[in-house]
Amino acid sequence: MDTAHIEGLIGMLTVLAILVLLVLPSVLGIARDRRADRQIREADRARRAEGTGPGPREARPRYFTTTVTHHS
Structure with missing residues (x-):
């Protein structure tokens, strides 16, 4: 493995760790x-x-609906 492969692996592991934390x-x-x-x-x-x-x-549970009307 050369440097580019190692950096790629570190980047993927970092993204994976962030995903796990989220x-x-x-x-x-x-x-x-x-x-x-x-x-x-x-x-x-x-x-x-x-x-x-x-x-x-x-x-x-029992739910009741009410309607509020405004009379002018």
Whole structure:
């Protein structure tokens, strides 16, 4: 390997390292979200098995829409 090849290799490794540093926080966030979702599902299943948790219909949030009108 001559100097040009080594410089090219160093450049590629630098770009790869920067890419990893940019992508790593997103990957860690996705993994954390999945773990939290799994824990919530497991806790919900355990509550339903005990009969203490809300049913599937009661667990859904209810949203209300309102319209604001201005009368002159």
